Amino acid sequence: MASERAANAANPGGKAAGQGGLPAIFRGASFAAVAADESRAAEVGREVLLNGGNAVDAAVAMYFALAVTLPSAGGLGASGACVVHNSKTMAAESFVFAPIAAPGAVNGVSFAIPTGVRTMTLMHVRHGQGRWEQSVSAAERMARFGVPVSRALARDLRAGGALLGSDREAQRIFGGALAEGSNLVQAELAGTLAVIRSRGGVDFFQGTFARTLSDQISQMGGRLPLEALRSAVPQAGPPAGENYGTFGRQRVYVAPPPAAGAAALAGWRGQAPGGGTPADSGGFAGFVAVDSKANAAACSLSMGQLFGARMVVPGTGILLGAPTPEAASVSPIIIAYPSSGEFIFAGAGGGAATAAQASGFVARAVVEAGQTLASVLSQRRGQGGFVNAVACPSGLRGGATTCQGAIDPAGAGLALLAIQQ
Numbered sequence: 236m237a238s239e240r241a242a243n244a245a246n247p248g249g250k251a252a253g254q255g256g257l258p259a260i261f262r263g264a265s266f267a268a269v270a271a272d273e274s275r276a277a278e279v280g281r282e283v284l285l286n287g288g289n290a291v292d293a294a295v296a297m298y299f300a301l302a303v304t305l306p307s308a309g310g311l312g313a314s315g316a317c318v319v320h321n322s323k324t325m326a327a328e329s330f331v332f333a334p335i336a337a338p339g340a341v342n343g344v345s346f347a348i349p350t351g352v353r354t355m356t357l358m359h360v361r362h363g364q365g366r367w368e369q370s371v372s373a374a375e376r377m378a379r380f381g382v383p384v385s386r387a388l389a390r391d392l393r394a395g396g397a398l399l400g401s402d403r404e405a406q407r408i409f410g411g412a413l414a415e416g417s418n419l420v421q422a423e424l425a426g427t428l429a430v431i432r433s434r435g436g437v438d439f440f441q442g443t444f445a446r447t448l449s450d451q452i453s454q455m456g457g458r459l460p461l462e463a464l465r466s467a468v469p470q471a472g473p474p475a476g477e478n479y480g481t482f483g484r485q486r487v488y489v490a491p492p493p494a495a496g497a498a499a500l501a502g503w504r505g506q507a508p509g510g511g512t513p514a515d516s517g518g519f520a521g522f523v524a525v526d527s528k529a530n531a532a533a534c535s536l537s538m539g540q541l542f543g544a545r546m547v548v549p550g551t552g553i554l555l556g557a558p559t560p561e562a563a564s565v566s567p568i569i570i571a572y573p574s575s576g577e578f579i580f581a582g583a584g585g586g587a588a589t590a591a592q593a594s595g596f597v598a599r600a601v602v603e604a605g606q607t608l609a610s611v612l613s614q615r616r617g618q619g620g621f622v623n624a625v626a627c628p629s630g631l632r633g634g635a636t637t638c639q640g641a642i643d644p645a646g647a648g649l650a651l652l653a654i655q656q
Contacts, residue, residue: 265527265635265654266525266527266627266631266635266638266652267284267290267525267526267527267652267653267654268281268284268524268525268625268638268640268650268651268652268653269281269284269293269297269522269523269524269525269625269640269650269651269653270522270523270623270624270625270640270641270642270648270649270650270651271297271301271520271521271522271523271623271642271648271649271650272301272305272308272309272387272516272520272521272522272585272586272621272623272642272646272647272648273300273301273304273305273309273385273387273388273520273647273648273649274385274386274387274647274648274649275300275304275377275382275383275385276297276300276301276304276305276309276522277297277522277648277649277650277651278649278651279296279297279300279373279374280293280294280296280297280300280522280524280651281293281651281652281653282296282373283296283365283369283370284524284526284653285653285654286365286369287365288363288364288365288369288370288526289362289363289364289365289526289528289530290319290524290525290526290530290531290532291319291358291359291362291363291364291524291530291532292359292363292364292365292369292370293524293526293532294317294319294358294522294523294524294532294533294534295355295358295359295363295370296369296370296371296373296374297522297524297534298351298355298522298534298536299355299370299371299373299374299375299428299431300373300374300377301520301522301536302374302424302428303374303377303378303382303421303424303428304377304382304385304387304388305385305387305388305391305516305520306388306538306542306554307388307391307392307395307515307516307518307538307541307542307543307554308391308516308517308518308519308520308536308537308538308541308585309520309536309538310538310543310553310554310555310556311349311351311352311424311427311553311554312346312347312349312351312538312543312544312553312554312555312556313351313520313536313537313538313543313556314332314333314334314335314347314350314351314536314537314539314556314558314562314563314565315331315332315351315354315534315535315536315537315565316329316330316331316332316490316494316495316496316534316535316565316566316567317329317330317354317358317490317532317533317534317535317567318330318474318488318489318490318532318533318534318566318567318568318569319358319361319362319530319531319532320488320529320530320531320532320569320571320576320578320581321362321530321576322528322529322530322571322576322577322578323528323530323576324576325572325573325574325575325576326573327473327474327486327488327569327571327573328361328362328471328472328473328474329470329471329472329473329474329475329488329489329490329491329494330354330357330358330469330470330471331469331470331471331490331491331493331494332350332351332353332354332469332470333470333493333494333562333563334347334537334539334556334557334558334559334562334563335347335348335350335467335558336348336558337452337457337458337459337463338458338459338460338463339457339458339459340457341452341455341456341457341544341546342455342456344544344545344546345544345557345558346457346543346544346546346555346556346557346558347539347543347544347555347556347557347558347562348459348463348464348467349439349448349464349553349555349556350440350467350468350469351536352431352436352439352440353436353439353440353467353468353469354469355370355436356435356436356437356439357469357471358471358532359436361471362530362532367432367435367436368432368433371428371431371432372432374428375425375428375429375432376425378420378421378422378424378425378428378552379420379421379422379425380420381418381419381420382418382419383415383416383417383418383419384413384414384415384416384417384418384419385415385647386415386647387516387646387647387648388419389413389414389415390514390515390516390647391515391516391541391542392409392413392414393515394514394515394541395515395541395542396409396410396413398541398542398545399542399545401545402545402546402547404546404547404548404549405542405545405546405547405554408421408547408552409542421552422552423549423550423551423552424551424552424553425552426550426551426552427444427551427552427553430444431444440464440465440467441461441464441465445461445464445465446461447550447551448464448548448551448553449461449464451548451549451550451551452548454549455546455548455549470491472491473491474488474489474490474491474496474569475488475489475490475491475492475496475497475500476488476489476496476500477500479570479602484572484574485570485571485572485579486570486571486572486573487500487503487568487569487570487598488568488569488570488571489503489566489567489568489591489595490535490565490566490567493563494563494565494566495563495564495565495566495591495592496566496591498564498566498589498591498592498595499566499567499568499591499592499594499595500595501592501595502591502592502593502594502595502596502597502598502599503568503595503596503598503599504595504599505596505599506592506596507592507596507618507619508587508589508590508592508593508596508618508619508620509589509619510587510589510618510619510620511618512616512617512618512645513586513587513617513620513621513645515541515586516541516585516586517540517541517585517586517587517588518537518538518539518540518541518542518543518557519535519536519537519538519565519584519585519586519587519588519590519620520535520536520537520585521533521534521535521536521565521567521582521583521584521585521590521594521621521622521623522534522583522623523567523581523582523583523623523624523625524581524625525578525581525625525627525631525640527631529571529576529577529578529630529631529632530578531569531571531578531581531625532581533567533568533569533581533582533583534567534583535565535566535567535583535584535585535590535591535594536565536585537556537561537562537563537564537565537588538554538556538557538562539556539557539558539559539561539562540557540559540561542554543555543556543557544556544557545557561588564588564589564591565590565591566591566594567581567582567583567591567594568580568581568582568583568591568594568595568598569581569582570598570602572630577630577631577632577633578627578630578631579602579626579627579628579630580598580601580602580624580625580626580627580628581624581625581626582594582595582597582598582622582623582624582625582626583622583623583624584620584621584622584623584643585620585621585623585646585648586617586620586621586643586646587619587620588620589619589620590619590620590621590622591620592619592620593615593618593619593620593621593622594620594622594624596615596619597611597612597615597622597624598624601624601626601628602626602628605628607639608624608626608639608640608641609639609641612624612641612642612643612644613644615643616643616644616645617643617644617645617646621642621643621645621646621648622642622643623641623642623643623646623648623650624640624641625638625639625640625650626638626639626640627639640652
């Protein structure tokens with residue numbers, strides 16, 4: 236146990252030996268990559284790719300990692316939307332877990348039913364190839380032994396840490412003198428992740444853990460009956476979108492309603508998002524993963540507002556999301572060739588409710604206007620939201636040397652290359 240704790244302190248992201256961080260913009264021949272709004276979540280995703288996982292395995296691992304490293308925007312209580320492009324089936328599938336208000340508020344504060352774990356379970360069953368345990372273990376380890384507070388979380392704590400003062404559990408975990416580089420330990424969340432790792436995601440919404448979660452929320456004064464937890468089902472099916480290119484050979488995939496795929500398409504059609512550059516996550520986060528076989532996964536998450544409902548369920552470490560009107564305003568975007576399974580672009584944004592539109596706008600500048608991903612993000616400087624993206628304008632299999640990955644320079648995330656054998 237002591238040796239594992241020491242190893243985690245030295246290498247919280249679980250990076251393989253000799254795999255140091257690369258600049259935020261990179262290119263590679265044998266191309267696989269991740270990009271996320273928080274650096275250590277990106278490290279976890281890359282490690283999954285390096286160990287033979289595919290894009291969905293990496294995306295699921297980044298989801299759980301964000302619950303530890305950036306719970307203000309991507310906790311287990313977040314709602315969201317994902318789009319997966321499967322190069323083998325040459326098709327895409329969307330997974331929308333919209334915000335659903337629980338039947339009973341806590342002290343007058345409404346909270347969303349946690350459905351993200353159920354969504355990741357379904358997504359992994361349909362498209363993952365690695366072991367489920369490998370997608371959860373890194374997050375569990377960081378929660379149990381601690382992880383340095385990243386720049387992204389430090390910004391959110393400065394902006395919204397004071398809002399957590401009315402909840403004793405939230406204040407205990409995130410209060411005090413936490414600053415960038417401080418070691419953040421979340422023992423109760425580690426226990427929850429251990430259950431998810433060992434018993435599978437199903438236990439979260441209809442097993443022993445589900446009953447524990449329901450009971451704990453009752454003790455807080457709220458109501459989340461088991462039936463409400465079981466009936467909150469993610470929407471899986473064909474993405475929304477449109478054809479593009481010569482003879483409509485390419486397909487633009489976005490999340491269908493009630494998610495904000497329409498906003499992502501508006502950006503794709505050239506409508507720039509409003510708003511300035513966010514100063515923090517605003518309760519929104521995004522991440523993408525692409526593997527060397529041209530599979531891609533992109534997810535956008537929302538806590539509804541910074542730190543969500545600003546309540547942590549005792550004994551679980553789960554920061555609850557807030558079912559605000561803005562919570563559903565998320566959508567990633569993926570562009571690919573349905574006829575060949577070739578991948579071109581994957582993007583997902585955070586920082587603001589307009590990040591979906593910003594992601595579409597960036598995609599258009601790269602794919603249609605032929606600008607480099609790095610230059611587009613540099614010029615925009617986060618306007619309307621931080622965009623994380625991976626792009627292969629000539630196709631990954633046909634022209635991997637043109638592939639690029641980047642995070643918004645105005646944000647605090649990380650993009651990393653993974654050389655897959």
